[in-house]
Amino acid sequence: MQFEWTEEQDAFRHKIRDFLHANLPDDWETFSEHGPASPALTAFAREFCVKLADAGILFPHWPVEMGGEGLGPWEQQILAEEMWIAGEPRGGQYMNVNWIGPTLEKYGTDEQKKRYLEPITKGQSLWCQGFSEPDAGSDLASLRTRAELKDGNYVINGQKIWTSYAGLADTCFLLTRTSDDRKRGITIILVPMDTPGITVRQIPSLIGEGDIHEVFFDDVTVPESARFGDEGQAWEIVGYSLRNERLGIPRFTLARAALDRAVQMLKAAGDFDGDYVKIEAARCAALCEAAGTANYAVVQRRVDGLAIGAESSSARYATVMAERAVCEFVIEFLPEALAGASPYLKMHHQRGIVAGVAAGSAEIQLNIIASEVLELPREPR
Amino acid sequence: MQLSLNEDQTQVLDFIDSLAKPYATVPMHDVSLALESAELDEALVENGFLDVMAVEELGPVMAALVIEKLARLPFAVEAAASAMVRPLIDPELPRPLCLMEEGKARKPLRFLRPGATVVVVGPSGVKSFITTEDMIAPAQEDTLYGYPVAFLTSQPDSMTSHDVDVAEITRAWRVAMAAEAAGLLGAALASTVTYVSERKQFGRPLATFQGMRHRLAEDQVMTNTAYWMAMRAAGTGSQADAAMALHHAQEAAKRVCYDYHQFLGGMGMTLEHPLHLWTYRLKLLTAELGGRGAQGLAAAEALWG
Numbered sequence: 001m002q003f004e005w006t007e008e009q010d011a012f013r014h015k016i017r018d019f020l021h022a023n024l025p026d027d028w029e030t031f032s033e034h035g036p037a038s039p040a041l042t043a044f045a046r047e048f049c050v051k052l053a054d055a056g057i058l059f060p061h062w063p064v065e066m067g068g069e070g071l072g073p074w075e076q077q078i079l080a081e082e083m084w085i086a087g088e089p090r091g092g093q094y095m096n097v098n099w100i101g102p103t104l105e106k107y108g109t110d111e112q113k114k115r116y117l118e119p120i121t122k123g124q125s126l127w128c129q130g131f132s133e134p135d136a137g138s139d140l141a142s143l144r145t146r147a148e149l150k151d152g153n154y155v156i157n158g159q160k161i162w163t164s165y166a167g168l169a170d171t172c173f174l175l176t177r178t179s180d181d182r183k184r185g186i187t188i189i190l191v192p193m194d195t196p197g198i199t200v201r202q203i204p205s206l207i208g209e210g211d212i213h214e215v216f217f218d219d220v221t222v223p224e225s226a227r228f229g230d231e232g233q234a235w236e237i238v239g240y241s242l243r244n245e246r247l248g249i250p251r252f253t254l255a256r257a258a259l260d261r262a263v264q265m266l267k268a269a270g271d272f273d274g275d276y277v278k279i280e281a282a283r284c285a286a287l288c289e290a291a292g293t294a295n296y297a298v299v300q301r302r303v304d305g306l307a308i309g310a311e312s313s314s315a316r317y318a319t320v321m322a323e324r325a326v327c328e329f330v331i332e333f334l335p336e337a338l339a340g341a342s343p344y345l346k347m348h349h350q351r352g353i354v355a356g357v358a359a360g361s362a363e364i365q366l367n368i369i370a371s372e373v374l375e376l377p378r379e380p381r
Numbered sequence: 382m383q384l385s386l387n388e389d390q391t392q393v394l395d396f397i398d399s400l401a402k403p404y405a406t407v408p409m410h411d412v413s414l415a416l417e418s419a420e421l422d423e424a425l426v427e428n429g430f431l432d433v434m435a436v437e438e439l440g441p442v443m444a445a446l447v448i449e450k451l452a453r454l455p456f457a458v459e460a461a462a463s464a465m466v467r468p469l470i471d472p473e474l475p476r477p478l479c480l481m482e483e484g485k486a487r488k489p490l491r492f493l494r495p496g497a498t499v500v501v502v503g504p505s506g507v508k509s510f511i512t513t514e515d516m517i518a519p520a521q522e523d524t525l526y527g528y529p530v531a532f533l534t535s536q537p538d539s540m541t542s543h544d545v546d547v548a549e550i551t552r553a554w555r556v557a558m559a560a561e562a563a564g565l566l567g568a569a570l571a572s573t574v575t576y577v578s579e580r581k582q583f584g585r586p587l588a589t590f591q592g593m594r595h596r597l598a599e600d601q602v603m604t605n606t607a608y609w610m611a612m613r614a615a616g617t618g619s620q621a622d623a624a625m626a627l628h629h630a631q632e633a634a635k636r637v638c639y640d641y642h643q644f645l646g647g648m649g650m651t652l653e654h655p656l657h658l659w660t661y662r663l664k665l666l667t668a669e670l671g672g673r674g675a676q677g678l679a680a681a682e683a684l685w686g
């Protein structure tokens with residue numbers, strides 16, 4: 001075991017930091033308080049990602065055949081960490097380079113690759129992910145949005161909810177039902193968001209403007225060629241990209257950075273004294289580092305080419321624990337941070353509180369750990 | 382020992398119930414972060430509900446009961462400080478009353494607005510002043526806290542000194558907060574229980590999953606005991622009881638706020654569901670009077686010296 005970054009990795013991290021330093025505006029910290037899906041940040045990201053592309057740090061972890069530099073999972077991790085700590089200046093485009101691009105490459109038709117990959121590599125496209133429905137959250141496989149093949153077109157009817165970025169996205173990576181065979185009846189369709197029949201409603205939320213939406217599909221008609229993979233292949237494809245492409249958002253890094261910021265502010269106010277606040281701060285730091293180790297163990301598996309299973313649930317849950325502790329610490333000791341005293345800590349709070357819900361809830365991760373790591377007998381259903 | 386409500390108490394609480402009925406639910410179109418009602422406040426004052434502590438046959442337990450009951454409403458009411466602390470300082474102090482720890486002006490003050498009375502409590506005594514517009518900075522517009530909050534930017538050179546015992550005022554403050562937290566805990570629990578009993582996933586109500594049932598049941602135990610601790614502290618007037626009551630409530634708040642937002646899933650992130658009104662108030666109360674650490678130290682001091 002070896003816990004230090006290599007020189008190249010350090011250099012890579014510094015290259016990203018220098019780039020951010022040179023290219024983020026002076027008022028970035030206040031600005032980034034707009035959620036990653038806000039109109040302001042989305043517009044910013046459309047320019048910023050072009051610059052990242054020009055500097056070669058939009059998708060350096062992609063294989064050379066795809067135009068990347070073929071850097072490995074550690075570099076992908078470093079890139080994700082630096083961007084997330086900075087408040088994610090890529091907005092929703094992080095999804096593109098994280099998993100949408102590589103998934104398109106693996107499963108897309110030539111026409112789909114041609115149409116969608118180039119805008120991604122130019123930093124010009126925004127995707128949304130239409131998975132969850134009002135009655136299909138944790139139980140995603142019960143989704144009901146129908147796609148019916150009629151005369152060479154899919155006609156889509158149904159509703160999605162919690163869809164991040166939907167308000168401004170160009171394309172939706174949509175899960176639809178094409179047959180009643182639970183998981184094997186689900187099909188992916190790539191739907192341009194300006195197709196007639198789509199209605200997006202923003203949901204007012206605790207986590208900032210523009211983040212979560214309801215999306216209604218009313219006789220939305222797209223050509224059969226918009227289908228991604230085969231009918232019924234969605235579960236396999238999504239499973240593949242979750243296991244192989246997608247890195248969890250490195251939330252533990254921002255949690256740690258937020259904690260450090262909070263301690264700085266307490267020190268400046270003369271209130272980082274007494275045992276209690278120090279013990280609590282240290283507890284938070286340990287939880288952040290614990291989450292880091294769990295996340296890195298997953299990255300190592302990817303480096304080693306091993307399948308990723310319940311390890312990622314462990315990493316997710318450790319991250320939820322860290323986020324929870326830091327969010328609570330900040331409010332208990334620096335309640336002013338959320339009322340205007342620290343845009344950075346408020347930004348962290350709004351991103352931190354979703355850690356246990358977005359992308360599959362914490363309790364579902366616990367069920368996975370119980371079944372797959374501990375191999376406990378399953379709860380009867 | 383006599384732990385059931387007496388006739389007076391039942392009557393007062395019933396009266397509040399009927400008066401607060403129009404405010405018991407969130408207006409559908411209103412998804413604001415802090416919900417308040419001037420009319421409700423006025424009605425409470427007019428009917429003397431914030432002055433029950435001074436009425437001999439009612440006293441501090443009645444005040445705590447009133448505070449707890451009002452905290453259950455989705456509408457925020459400045460009742461705790463007015464009903465439990467103000468009578469000990471000067472019953473004529475103009476409302477709303479904002480209690481502030483000396484030297485902690487950096488923290489947001491609940492209900493702070495021009496004309497409010499700020500009471501500064503600390504080593505140099507208990508002092509107060511009436512605020513004017515120039516002393517106040519608004520908080521960020523989309524502050525999440527569910528209470529109207531603002532910052533004090535300056536304090537007048539001369540304040541009114543009150544000849545009262547700092548320890549006694551701090552004790553009452555703790556009890557007031559514990560009672561308010563108890564009401565918030567009760568309302569948040571009820572709201573969550575309704576949601577998870579109705580919401581189905583995997584073909585069954587969420588509430589049938591044992592992992593959730595156990596956590597909710599523990600949350601109920603914390604909530605129920607937070608209520609009794611607050612009432613007892615109001616009744617006994619003991620320093621240790623007050624510190625333990627607020628410690629317990631703050632501990633409970635941390636646990637349930639996390640649990641309930643988890644249990645609501647995506648719905649817990651919306652402003653359309655009222656849960657956040659109670660949980661974000663609770664979160665702010667975890668910072669009150671120095672938080673659990675300070676309450677713990679105060680309790681230890683009172684218990685064992």
Ligand SMILES: Cc1cc2nc3c(=O)[nH]c(=O)nc-3n(C[C@H](O)[C@H](O)[C@H](O)COP(=O)(O)OP(=O)(O)OC[C@H]3O[C@@H](n4cnc5c(N)ncnc54)[C@H](O)[C@@H]3O)c2cc1C
Pocket residue numbers: 128129130131132133134136137138139161162163164165207211212354357358359360361362363364367580582583587590592593643644645646647648650
């Ligand atoms: C900020 C944010 C962004 C999101 N972005 C997207 C997006 O872009 N696209 C998309 O498709 N979705 C998105 N989601 C949706 C997210 O994936 C769902 O919220 C999540 O899967 C949970 O589903 P739910 O909200 O329906 O909660 P439910 O499934 O109703 O769950 C509620 C609670 O019940 C618990 N529970 C459920 N089943 C069990 C069980 N078997 N045992 C014990 N407890 C259980 C859960 O853990 C949770 O605590 C987003 C959510 C958030 C909060």
